[in-house]
Amino acid sequence: MLFRRQPRSTVTSNPAGAGIYAELARWIPPERLVLDHSELKVYECDGLPLHKELPGAVALCASRQEVIAVVRWCNEKNVPFVPRGAGTGLSGGATPTARAVVLDLNRMNRVLHVDLQNRYAVVEPGVINIKLTHEVHADGFHYAPDPSSQKACTIGGNVAENAGGPHCLKYGMTTDHILGLEVVLPDGETARLSGPLAENSGYDLAGLFVGTEGTFGIVTEITVRLVPNPESIRTFLAIFPRMNLACRTVAEITRQGILPAALEILDQLTIRAVEASVFKAGYPQDAAAVLLIEIDGLDAGMDEEEQKIRQIAKENEAIEFRTARDETERLKLWKGRKGAFGAMGRVNTDLYVLDGVVPRTRLENVLNEVYEIAKRHGVTLANVFHAGDGNLHPNISYDGRDPDERSRVLLAGREILEACVRAGGSISGEHGIGLEKMDFMPLCFTEEDLQLQKDLRRAVDPRNLSNPAKIFPDSKSCVEVGKRHATLVPL
Amino acid sequence: MQEAPASDHLSALSLSPHEHAFYGSEARIVAPDSYEELETIVRDAERERRHMIPAGLGAHAYLGNPPPGNVLVVSLRKLNRILRYEPGDFTVGVETGLTLSELRATLEANGQEIPLDLPSAARGTVGGLVAAAPSGLRRGRHGPVRAYVIGAHALRGGATRYKTGGMVVKNVAGYEVMKFLTGSLGTAGPIVEVNFKLRPLPERRAAHVAVFQDPDAAWRFADNLRSRGREPAAIWVLNDEARRQAPRMLESLNGDGVAVFWLFEGQSGRVAWQESQAGSILDEQAPSRHSAVSGSELDLLIDFLADFDSPGAGPRVDLAIAKLSALPNQIRHVQDEAQRVVLEAELAPATACDVLSGLVTLRWSPRRDATEANGLDRPIADLGRTLLAQQGTGTLLYLPPQVRQSHNYLLTPDANASLARRLLKVFDPNSVFCPEKLLGPGP
Ligand SMILES: Cc1cc2nc3c(=O)[nH]c(=O)nc-3n(C[C@H](O)[C@H](O)[C@H](O)COP(=O)(O)OP(=O)(O)OC[C@H]3O[C@@H](n4cnc5c(N)ncnc54)[C@H](O)[C@@H]3O)c2cc1C
Numbered sequence: 040m041l042f043r044r045q046p047r048s049t050v051t052s053n054p055a056g057a058g059i060y061a062e063l064a065r066w067i068p069p070e071r072l073v074l075d076h077s078e079l080k081v082y083e084c085d086g087l088p089l090h091k092e093l094p095g096a097v098a099l100c101a102s103r104q105e106v107i108a109v110v111r112w113c114n115e116k117n118v119p120f121v122p123r124g125a126g127t128g129l130s131g132g133a134t135p136t137a138r139a140v141v142l143d144l145n146r147m148n149r150v151l152h153v154d155l156q157n158r159y160a161v162v163e164p165g166v167i168n169i170k171l172t173h174e175v176h177a178d179g180f181h182y183a184p185d186p187s188s189q190k191a192c193t194i195g196g197n198v199a200e201n202a203g204g205p206h207c208l209k210y211g212m213t214t215d216h217i218l219g220l221e222v223v224l225p226d227g228e229t230a231r232l233s234g235p236l237a238e239n240s241g242y243d244l245a246g247l248f249v250g251t252e253g254t255f256g257i258v259t260e261i262t263v264r265l266v267p268n269p270e271s272i273r274t275f276l277a278i279f280p281r282m283n284l285a286c287r288t289v290a291e292i293t294r295q296g297i298l299p300a301a302l303e304i305l306d307q308l309t310i311r312a313v314e315a316s317v318f319k320a321g322y323p324q325d326a327a328a329v330l331l332i333e334i335d336g337l338d339a340g341m342d343e344e345e346q347k348i349r350q351i352a353k354e355n356e357a358i359e360f361r362t363a364r365d366e367t368e369r370l371k372l373w374k375g376r377k378g379a380f381g382a383m384g385r386v387n388t389d390l391y392v393l394d395g396v397v398p399r400t401r402l403e404n405v406l407n408e409v410y411e412i413a414k415r416h417g418v419t420l421a422n423v424f425h426a427g428d429g430n431l432h433p434n435i436s437y438d439g440r441d442p443d444e445r446s447r448v449l450l451a452g453r454e455i456l457e458a459c460v461r462a463g464g465s466i467s468g469e470h471g472i473g474l475e476k477m478d479f480m481p482l483c484f485t486e487e488d489l490q491l492q493k494d495l496r497r498a499v500d501p502r503n504l505s506n507p508a509k510i511f512p513d514s515k516s517c518v519e520v521g522k523r524h525a526t527l528v529p530l
Numbered sequence: 531m532q533e534a535p536a537s538d539h540l541s542a543l544s545l546s547p548h549e550h551a552f553y554g555s556e557a558r559i560v561a562p563d564s565y566e567e568l569e570t571i572v573r574d575a576e577r578e579r580r581h582m583i584p585a586g587l588g589a590h591a592y593l594g595n596p597p598p599g600n601v602l603v604v605s606l607r608k609l610n611r612i613l614r615y616e617p618g619d620f621t622v623g624v625e626t627g628l629t630l631s632e633l634r635a636t637l638e639a640n641g642q643e644i645p646l647d648l649p650s651a652a653r654g655t656v657g658g659l660v661a662a663a664p665s666g667l668r669r670g671r672h673g674p675v676r677a678y679v680i681g682a683h684a685l686r687g688g689a690t691r692y693k694t695g696g697m698v699v700k701n702v703a704g705y706e707v708m709k710f711l712t713g714s715l716g717t718a719g720p721i722v723e724v725n726f727k728l729r730p731l732p733e734r735r736a737a738h739v740a741v742f743q744d745p746d747a748a749w750r751f752a753d754n755l756r757s758r759g760r761e762p763a764a765i766w767v768l769n770d771e772a773r774r775q776a777p778r779m780l781e782s783l784n785g786d787g788v789a790v791f792w793l794f795e796g797q798s799g800r801v802a803w804q805e806s807q808a809g810s811i812l813d814e815q816a817p818s819r820h821s822a823v824s825g826s827e828l829d830l831l832i833d834f835l836a837d838f839d840s841p842g843a844g845p846r847v848d849l850a851i852a853k854l855s856a857l858p859n860q861i862r863h864v865q866d867e868a869q870r871v872v873l874e875a876e877l878a879p880a881t882a883c884d885v886l887s888g889l890v891t892l893r894w895s896p897r898r899d900a901t902e903a904n905g906l907d908r909p910i911a912d913l914g915r916t917l918l919a920q921q922g923t924g925t926l927l928y929l930p931p932q933v934r935q936s937h938n939y940l941l942t943p944d945a946n947a948s949l950a951r952r953l954l955k956v957f958d959p960n961s962v963f964c965p966e967k968l969l970g971p972g973p
Contacts, residue, residue, distance in 0.1 A: 156757075156859040157888075201702045212700065214709075215677055230946050237669065237887040238855040240923045241944035241969060242953070246676055246709030250702050294618060296641060296730030337760055340800030396698040400618040428700045429619075468700040476703075483703050484693065491692045492705045494956045499949075510704070 060096035066108035073097035085128040094135035101146040103259040111227040122253045124196030127188045130473030159235045164195025180265040183210035187377045201250030203469030205301040208427035214249040221260035225500035253506035269335035274363040277330040277352040285328040286403040288355040289426040301333040302427030309421040313375045316382035320375025379423040389439035395459030396468035399429045408458045416451040430468035472510045546588025551845035551931040561605040569689040584720035586655025590662045594715045594967035623725040626657030642728040645672040663713035670886020671763040676712040681725035686957040718957040732795035739782035740817035747815040748788035764793040765885040772880035782821040838882045848895045851928035858888040871912040938970045
């Protein structure tokens with residue numbers, strides 16, 4: 040079932056008329072210019088199917104020059120534009136504004152330069168995340184940020200969302216791995232922000248641009264840090280009879296100053312969904328929670344670290360503590376975790392993936408609240424999350440054809456994020472705000488906080504053309520938080 | 531401006547030696563007790579178009595292009611509380627007037643740290659740390675200051691208070707305004723609170739120094755340690771002049787030649803193994819001296835290195851300091867070129883190179899006769915050229931107060947200055963926060 044948002048006042052209207060997009064053929068060859076209604080439908084949303092909108096045109100750009108040409112044309116015609124990577128975003132960031140031009144960047148997929156001595160690479164935005172690692176792995180390096188979608192998502196999309204992933208616990212988020220950017224600004228000018236050097240002159244504009252979700256223009260080249268492969272990796276699965284024990288294990292590991300590469304928890308419903316899917320990983324289906332632990336680094340000291348972790352798990356009543364004996368077993372354990380969203384997607388017709396963060400010590404309490412909220416609203420909720428950094432992903436499976444269930448899902452989602460904020464956390468740890476959470480921004484920020492961000496946006500994009508109507512609630516919804524979902528109407 | 535609320539602070543406060551030297555005799559200082567008072571001060575300054583500089587204890591006042599005369603120094607030293615600290619969360623939220631030594635002591639008591647080897651630890655404040663964003667000894671391993679700032683509360687033009695980020699280690703709600711504030715030298719307005727993420731203190735640290743008569747052998751060792759050195763936390767190379775400037779108590783740095791300092795940290799067993807591996811790499815190059823450094827000598831050495839990019843507590847008329855950033859595999863070349871340029875002016879430069887980060891800190895003593903060949907004009911121009919040729923960047927961290935005005939803080943031009951100025955206007959529409967401090971005078 041499709042849902043169409045009613046037009047919003049902040050959206051730049053397109054006065055140009057439908058036929059005008061054909062003009063883009065001056066710069067984009069016809070086979071890479073999508074104008075046909077049925078083909079345009081492919082681009083009407085990203086990984087969040089709650090919001091859908093048809094773009095006016097899609098330009099499958101193959102070079103920076105083409106990006107510049109399209110952006111300039113949009114400026115001339117006052118048409119909004121939306122950059123798009125693989126469309127795996129879960130907050131509606133790449134969902135087009137009505138009649139916008141979508142710039143699909145997947146064809147800009149070259150690794151331009153690799154400098155192993157200085158540990159960096161320069162890539163185009165359409166490079167698939169895992170492909171960069173494949174490119175340098177044999178030489179002893181990898182690209183550390185590893186969203187679970189890494190086989191599909193692009194590094195451009197990662198930069199725009201400041202994507203995370205299981206190994207960000209030890210290695211940091213995307214922003215910690217971005218050394219420099221080339222950006223086509225919303226007016227079509229190009230800027231090079233920082234580069235491979237450790238320190239650059241002036242303000243950290245590259246740092247500011249990461250995570251701006253396409254609202255500061257289009258990233259056309261990215262200089263990323265490459266990280267040496269660890270000498271040794273050990274992966275464990277600790278199995279618990281109760282969720283709180285898994286959470287306590289995580290808290291104690293961190294408290295003891297151990298910094299694992301990853302600490303991921305899956306709850307029972309997720310385990311069962313995974314085990315019933317192609318992502319089957321051999322997780323015990325009667326466990327209340329499993330904790331996937333990975334440590335990596337120099338071989339020396341690994342035994343000691345493993346011993347400490349084992350002990351902590353034991354003290355927290357782990358029923359079993361498994362060690363992946365080889366790379367095949369390790370990959371199998373990870374397959375279950377990385378395929379968890381996919382597996383949950385099979386439980387019902389629709390899946391709503393939430394993304395809240397809480398301070399680590401509040402994890403246990405907030406999780407209890409999350410389950411309680413789901414129960415109260417009668418929705419099917421499973422949890423799979425980056426426990427080490429308090430990043431929750433409650434997944435709600437539902438039947439989107441049932442309007443009553445859908446509204447209960449949205450209400451539960453909102454209450455869960457409210458609970459995260461009340462606990463001192465935030466409404467997004469890695470998936471971004473996009474369309475999904477713009478009305479929730481006032482939960483975290485005051486009018487003044489938001490005004491500053493809007494002013495920054497205006498300084499970069501005075502005409503509000505670059506991915507408009509994302510991130511910030513319009514002034515009406517600032518007052519009436521949460522009303523926007525009510526304006527979703529069935530087609 | 532309305533001096534009344536600040537009048538008693540005026541009598542109790544005085545400018546730091548650096549503030550006095552670099553801001554001129556007309557500069558005045560106020561230290562608000564509360565956020566409200568700070569807001570009043572900013573509002574008044576804006577109304578009167580009077581330049582103001584947010585400050586802590588004035589330890590870094592020499593950084594940046596000097597402000598116009600008659601500047602008002604707004605010291606946040608009285609806003610110095612630890613506001614939020616739950617060790618289990620590995621985050622801390624503090625007011626920016628808190629001294630670094632106080633913050634460090636609190637964190638250490640809980641087995642935690644911000645791994646930045648805060649320079650001038652005893653003197654500076656948290657605000658100065660964030661605004662100046664110094665590199666830190668272990669930058670190559672742990673990253674820059676900005677990697678640890680997860681949230682901030684600050685004031686912008688119109689005395690509007692705002693918050694950015696939060697108190698969680700992972701957070702993508704809204705723009706990362708902290709990135710713009712970190713390293714802004716206060717030009718985006720006063721930062722009043724900062725939230726940091728923390729790391730556990732390493733179980734063990736093991737530091738070593740080797741001195742080599744042959745500079746090539748020293749660099750070969752440093753390079754080998756970088757490429758197969760088993761995750762060192764820091765590798766620094768000090769030229770002979772830098773080595774000689776170290777306090778005499780640092781016996782490990784005695785002898786002649788180029789010194790290499792390296793550090794491992796973490797779990798005890800692992801560190802012992804790393805040390806022995808580094809020992810084998812060292813054996814290939816035959817140093818004239820090698821010592822393990824620990825205890826108070828290590829503290830002293832870390833202080834010496836962390837303070838290498840600063841003139842100390844007071845201004846010096848005979849010192850220039852530049853920081854150059856290059857690709858790690860070009861660091862020696864850039865260092866050699868920089869040395870040559872300064873030597874051409876017949877001065878002996880001291881260099882300290884952070885090998886993992888590709889950063890060269892260069893100190894030299896310009897002669898006092900203020901002629902063309904005073905040891906500044908030519909080396910500075912040549913350093914700029916050298917950096918451009920190597921695609922490096924650099925800043926003139928310190929120049930004697932009397933000549934600071936004649937040289938831009940940035941040794942290499944910022945290609946995005948106009949975009950940066952557009953953004954800066956959002957924070958400072960009336961240009962009262964000394965916008966020229968970082969980028970130089972506008973077009
Ligand atoms: C199964 C699954 C698992 C996931 N797991 C994770 C996870 O572990 N961690 C995580 O962080 N995310 C995860 N995600 C979310 C998503 O994959 C990330 O947000 C990813 O960064 C999006 O990349 P993309 O190429 O698909 O971008 P898109 O979805 O196409 O776009 C995302 C945003 O970036 C903008 N954008 C894209 N390219 C550019 C560019 N070149 N310049 C400027 N703006 C641009 C778009 O306008 C949009 O706002 C997951 C998603 C799925 C479906």
